[in-house]
Amino acid sequence: MVDEGAGSRSDGFTLLELLLAMAITTIVIVLIFGSFRIGIRAWERGERDIDHRQRVRTALELMTRQMDALCRAGGWTKSGQPVAFEGKEGRLSFVSQMALHLGRRIGVVYVRYVVEVSEEGVDLYVTEGPVTTLTEPLDVDAPDPNGRHKLMSGMHSVTFQYLTGLTPEGDPNWTKEWDPLVMQGWPVAVRILVVDRPMQGSLGVLIPIRAQEES
Numbered sequence: 001m002v003d004e005g006a007g008s009r010s011d012g013f014t015l016l017e018l019l020l021a022m023a024i025t026t027i028v029i030v031l032i033f034g035s036f037r038i039g040i041r042a043w044e045r046g047e048r049d050i051d052h053r054q055r056v057r058t059a060l061e062l063m064t065r066q067m068d069a070l071c072r073a074g075g076w077t078k079s080g081q082p083v084a085f086e087g088k089e090g091r092l093s094f095v096s097q098m099a100l101h102l103g104r105r106i107g108v109v110y111v112r113y114v115v116e117v118s119e120e121g122v123d124l125y126v127t128e129g130p131v132t133t134l135t136e137p138l139d140v141d142a143p144d145p146n147g148r149h150k151l152m153s154g155m156h157s158v159t160f161q162y163l164t165g166l167t168p169e170g171d172p173n174w175t176k177e178w179d180p181l182v183m184q185g186w187p188v189a190v191r192i193l194v195v196d197r198p199m200q201g202s203l204g205v206l207i208p209i210r211a212q213e214e215s
Helices: 002-009 017-067
Strands: 076-079 080-081 085-088 091-096 109-116 121-131 146-153 155-168 172-176 191-197 202-208
Touching: 002 172, 017 146, 017 202, 076 085, 076 091, 085 146, 085 155, 109 146, 109 191, 121 172, 146 155
Parallel strands: none
Antiparallel strands: 076 080, 085 091, 091 109, 109 121, 121 146, 155 172, 155 191, 191 202
16 A cells, blocks of 8 residues: 555655745855955955055155255245245145146246145145245245145045154164254155055155255
């Protein structure tokens, strides 16, 4: 005698088994697409970070070129005294033979880099103006007289440091301020340090000062 119940059970799946299989398949699909989305987001974030750091490197390269063209022409004053170079941890003023945003690469311009804090982070601005069009010298502590351009935005920190020389032990002596009324001439070098994100290493350049007399 044949057991008809056992034979009918082997002919297919029960509703419960189908529901369990569909649930397991759905979970697997969700996990696969979740991992895919995480990978896409990580890739996009990496691309943004690479592009952001490349823009920082480009800005540092332009600043290096401009400071390589530093000269002694007039254009700044401090406490009524003519100065050619003045620097603080968040500001740098000097005169250069190279302009970045005036549509020309020749002619003497006064330059000011200023670091400011915004809602997005730390921003770096540059202000330029032709020395030949000045009606009177500019005070380094006065507000920017012309429109300014943003070189960097959303940084964690941007700082300037100035090399005064070597210590008696032969180590480099860096300072956060270069006061032209106290220190004569220019620093030996300027170091610009940029931290893009917290807990990340800094990007930076070391710029030897090769000031030239303006004829």
